[in-house]
Amino acid sequence: SWGDTEVLSFSWLSHGEGFLFGRRGRAPRRGARGPPEPAPPRGFEPCAAAAAARVRRAGAAAPRSIRFTVRDLSPVSGEDAVLASEEAVEEQPALEEGVVEAEAAVAGGEGEALRSFLEEFGDQADDCIIPSPRLKGIATPDCPAALQFLGARYNSLMEKHNSLMEKYEQQVAKCAEECAPRFDGLKNKYTVECAERRRLYNELIELRGNIRVFCRCRPLSSDEISRGCSSVVEVDPSQEMDLQFIPTEKERKTFKFDHVFGPADDQEAVFAESLPVVRSVMDGFNVCIFAYGQTGTGKTFTMEGVPENRGVNYRALEELFRISEERSSSISYSFGVSILEVYNEKIRDLLDDNSEQTSKRLDIKQSADGAQEVPGLVEAPISTIDGVWEKLKAGARNRSVGSTSVNELSSRSHSLVRVTVTSEHLVTGERSRSHMWLVDLAGSERLAKTEVEGERLKEAKFINKSLSALGDVIAALASKNAHIPYRNSKLTHLLQSSLGGDCKTLMFVQISPSSTDSGETLCSLNFASRVRAIEHGPARKQVDPAENFKIKQMAEKLCHEEKENAKLNESLQLMQLKYASRENVFRTLQDKIRETEQACRTHQQRARELENELANEKKAARDTGKSVKPSFAAPVRQRPPLAPMRQRPPSNNMPQPSGPSRLRFAGKGSSVQNKENIPTANKTVVDKTAGKARRVSLVPMMRQIPLQPKRRSSIAILPSERERMSIFPEKKAMSRLSHVQMSRTARPQAFNSIPETPQAAVDATPDVRGKFRMEFGSSSRFSSPPTLSMRKSRNNISSPQQRLRMQSGSGNASKLCFSIQKRVALGSPAPARTTSMTSGTGIFDPALREQIMAGRFGNAQRVFNGKRRMSVL
Numbered sequence: 001s002w003g004d005t006e007v008l009s010f011s012w013l014s015h016g017e018g019f020l021f022g023r024r025g026r027a028p029r030r031g032a033r034g035p036p037e038p039a040p041p042r043g044f045e046p047c048a049a050a051a052a053a054r055v056r057r058a059g060a061a062a063p064r065s066i067r068f069t070v071r072d073l074s075p076v077s078g079e080d081a082v083l084a085s086e087e088a089v090e091e092q093p094a095l096e097e098g099v100v101e102a103e104a105a106v107a108g109g110e111g112e113a114l115r116s117f118l119e120e121f122g123d124q125a126d127d128c129i130i131p132s133p134r135l136k137g138i139a140t141p142d143c144p145a146a147l148q149f150l151g152a153r154y155n156s157l158m159e160k161h162n163s164l165m166e167k168y169e170q171q172v173a174k175c176a177e178e179c180a181p182r183f184d185g186l187k188n189k190y191t192v193e194c195a196e197r198r199r200l201y202n203e204l205i206e207l208r209g210n211i212r213v214f215c216r217c218r219p220l221s222s223d224e225i226s227r228g229c230s231s232v233v234e235v236d237p238s239q240e241m242d243l244q245f246i247p248t249e250k251e252r253k254t255f256k257f258d259h260v261f262g263p264a265d266d267q268e269a270v271f272a273e274s275l276p277v278v279r280s281v282m283d284g285f286n287v288c289i290f291a292y293g294q295t296g297t298g299k300t301f302t303m304e305g306v307p308e309n310r311g312v313n314y315r316a317l318e319e320l321f322r323i324s325e326e327r328s329s330s331i332s333y334s335f336g337v338s339i340l341e342v343y344n345e346k347i348r349d350l351l352d353d354n355s356e357q358t359s360k361r362l363d364i365k366q367s368a369d370g371a372q373e374v375p376g377l378v379e380a381p382i383s384t385i386d387g388v389w390e391k392l393k394a395g396a397r398n399r400s401v402g403s404t405s406v407n408e409l410s411s412r413s414h415s416l417v418r419v420t421v422t423s424e425h426l427v428t429g430e431r432s433r434s435h436m437w438l439v440d441l442a443g444s445e446r447l448a449k450t451e452v453e454g455e456r457l458k459e460a461k462f463i464n465k466s467l468s469a470l471g472d473v474i475a476a477l478a479s480k481n482a483h484i485p486y487r488n489s490k491l492t493h494l495l496q497s498s499l500g501g502d503c504k505t506l507m508f509v510q511i512s513p514s515s516t517d518s519g520e521t522l523c524s525l526n527f528a529s530r531v532r533a534i535e536h537g538p539a540r541k542q543v544d545p546a547e548n549f550k551i552k553q554m555a556e557k558l559c560h561e562e563k564e565n566a567k568l569n570e571s572l573q574l575m576q577l578k579y580a581s582r583e584n585v586f587r588t589l590q591d592k593i594r595e596t597e598q599a600c601r602t603h604q605q606r607a608r609e610l611e612n613e614l615a616n617e618k619k620a621a622r623d624t625g626k627s628v629k630p631s632f633a634a635p636v637r638q639r640p641p642l643a644p645m646r647q648r649p650p651s652n653n654m655p656q657p658s659g660p661s662r663l664r665f666a667g668k669g670s671s672v673q674n675k676e677n678i679p680t681a682n683k684t685v686v687d688k689t690a691g692k693a694r695r696v697s698l699v700p701m702m703r704q705i706p707l708q709p710k711r712r713s714s715i716a717i718l719p720s721e722r723e724r725m726s727i728f729p730e731k732k733a734m735s736r737l738s739h740v741q742m743s744r745t746a747r748p749q750a751f752n753s754i755p756e757t758p759q760a761a762v763d764a765t766p767d768v769r770g771k772f773r774m775e776f777g778s779s780s781r782f783s784s785p786p787t788l789s790m791r792k793s794r795n796n797i798s799s800p801q802q803r804l805r806m807q808s809g810s811g812n813a814s815k816l817c818f819s820i821q822k823r824v825a826l827g828s829p830a831p832a833r834t835t836s837m838t839s840g841t842g843i844f845d846p847a848l849r850e851q852i853m854a855g856r857f858g859n860a861q862r863v864f865n866g867k868r869r870m871s872v873l
């Protein structure tokens with residue numbers, strides 16, 4: 001019941017219409033308890049209010065059925081709500097029409113019940129039923145039937161609605177199912193794109209120089225608000241890289257940074273953006289995070305924070321421990337922390353509890369790997385985050401702070417926290433050592449504004465000086481100067497590798513939003529923009545110095561071994577070449593031997609034939625009684641035929657041929673051919689010079705073959721080096737044995753001491769300088785005449801081939817073979833070019849030729865056998 005109206009039933013249709021059936025006067029009547037105080041039933045306030053108003057306005061006690069429409073009517077109270085409801089109903093003819101149609105549909109059977117229901121309420125029904133004319137026409141006094149009808153209708157509608165809803169939900173689910181893969185694909189694509197965008201951005205930043213600049217603007221302090229200061233900066237959260245600086249109404253300047261944090265951004269948001277840089281230290285990169293700005297702008301707040309709202313320092317270390325824990329299965333990390341401050345251009349160790357520390361002088365030194373080190377600085381090992389907090393608190397306690405008119409707890413020094421991260425990969429053994437510098441700079445301040453004096457003034461001067469040095473460094477770096485003035489202050493010297501080196505740097509430029517600080521804010525923003533413009537190339541991973549040294553040593557060793565290898569390879573190649581050439585020589589030699597053997601066989605055959613012929617001729621001559629007139633010297637005739645294959649026994653004595661004396665003397669100016677091996681046809685000429693010539697040739701006459709001077713070569717066996725040395729110990733430097741100069745007394749011994757050349761011919765002719773020359777090689781044993789080349793003076797050896805031939809000694813087997821081949825080439829005698837041979841005599845006489853052949857063959861055989869032995873050895 002509501003007021004004096006008893007609400008019988010309430011139907012609520014899904015499209016916002018409802019029916020309220022009520023009877024007035026069943027409840028205590030108006031006046032009995034006074035006017036009803038509207039206490040709207042919860043949830044139905046608008047409809048109840050409207051219904052009540054209608055009932056009240058009708059003034060009838062009879063029950064009424066009310067149709068109403070609900071629209072934005074909350075909060076509902078009193079007449080306003082009623083009026084609003086009425087207006088809403090009047091504005092909705094479409095809705096009314098809808099209802100009319102619904103009523104028409106039920107007018108058949110159940111309409112009867114409704115009509116009887118209305119009849120029961122008499123004429124009052126006219127006023128109660130709102131304004132549907134069709135409904136007005138339905139009058140039924142049967143209230144339960146009407147309600148039943150309406151309930152059934154409602155239920156059928158609800159069913160319909162539910163089925164529709166179900167259908168709709170199914171359709172939605174189907175659609176979702178169909179779209180899910182596409183949606184997932186798009187979602188993945190989006191995630192990948194986002195990651196790629198971030199990666200590219202980071203890459204760009206790294207390529208540009210790995211200096212990121214974040215701008216943070218603190219909120220206006222209560223003091224500033226009370227002084228009526230306004231904000232001169234605008235930060236739009238959707239434009240996270242832009243900062244609008246509006247010092248006056250007309251002026252507006254946009255500054256771009258890597259991120260801008262407004263007064264609403266908390267410590268967590270700030271650290272979240274710094275995370276990628278912090279994480280780099282765990283990957284072996286040097287990192288530097290520093291806060292710069294005017295005094296009182298929140299540098300210490302950002303870096304250190306307050307116990308209930310900690311800053312970057314604590315959060316960064318917390319993150320390092322978290323990552324260390326996460327990677328503990330593959331990498332082992334150890335951490336150390338040092339805290340120092342630069343106060344009045346002096347370095348103070350804030351972790352050194354020693355009371356004497358004021359006297360401890362700390363300075364900056366450059367380490368072997370080019371980094372800046374502070375020898376003697378305490379580095380406390382840390383293993384838990386609690387330990388870190390203790391250290392940070394200890395450092396903060398020892399820091400120099402003082403009160404200024406701008407900041408009650410103003411930092412009077414630059415505070416630097418250095419975290420050293422050493423890592424070792426448990427699988428690869430790779431080691432790295434990197435640093436993270438967390439720097440809270442002292443604030444730049446206007447001396448007049450801060451109204452400092454005395455000690456504070458001195459501090460302020462040092463602070464401003466070092467910050468101005470920092471500005472110079474930044475300017476030099478931005479304009480890519482060759483000289484960067486790092487050493488102008490302790491601060492810049494310490495941060496050298498962070499600002500211009502291979503380090504990832506993050507700078508927080510802290511600004512005040514206050515209009516009273518707009519000058520300083522502009523300076524800070526300009527400075528930060530310059531820092532952002534620095535490009536110093538990508539950061540480099542740091543390796544442990546000890547590891548560095550080890551790697552360097554290994555590289556040196558490798559380099560040395562490579563050189564050795566190259567040398568060995570070279571010598572191996574040389575050896576291979578040598579081996580190949582020896583192989584070639586050996587093969588050639590073998591071929592020659594084979595050819596020579598073949599030639600020998602042919603000549604043996606030929607010799608046998610000639611011997612037979614000779615024997616036949618002799619026999620024929622004896623038979624006819626004629627004597628065969630030899631065309632050659634008598635000794636040849638007397639000489640028994642040579643056994644073709646007979647070898648002469650080696651002898652140290654000179655051979656004593658059975659022919660005429662082989663000693664001949666040649667005149668001083670006689671030709672080479674005249675000097676030796678002169679055939680008997682020229683004997684008279686030789687005899688004439690007897691007594692004058694001083695050269696003795698022991699070569700059998702019959703073996704002299706006129707060879708072409710150009711093609712002649714000697715088969716003389718030159719003694720080996722060892723032999724030469726044994727002969728002429730005092731003449732070690734001599735290389736040509738055929739021209740060895742020695743004293744006359746030494747000659748016999750030397751000659752006798754050559755074991756392998758017992759029949760060497762001695763050329764005892766003194767040379768023009770009165771010295772004696774001795775020649776080897778014309779040994780009768782080998783039937784080799786002294787060669788032209790051997791007879792030449794040392795100075796006459798002009799061609800390298802000749803020199804080589806002379807130097808190579810008995811080892812030059814190929815030449816020897818060639819010589820042998822030539823000498824045994826009797827089948828094709830050389831043209832008679834020498835004057836000592838006349839046509840029709842000598843070698844062209846068949847008998848003589850036979851003998852020559854036999855002699856030559858024997859000699860060739862001997863030489864060949866001897867050389868073959870040597871070459872095999």
Ligand SMILES: Nc1ncnc2c1ncn2[C@@H]1O[C@H](COP(=O)(O)OP(=O)(O)OP(=O)(O)O)[C@@H](O)[C@H]1O
Pocket residue numbers: 217218219263293294295296297298299300301302407409410411412441442443444510
């Ligand atoms: N983002 C911030 N939100 C709330 N308070 C801040 C914020 N930044 C700074 N403050 C408050 O401003 C005051 C000055 O901050 P802080 O001491 O960190 O400045 P500072 O730049 O380090 O000054 P100085 O250079 O003199 O040391 C502190 O009381 C600090 O709590």
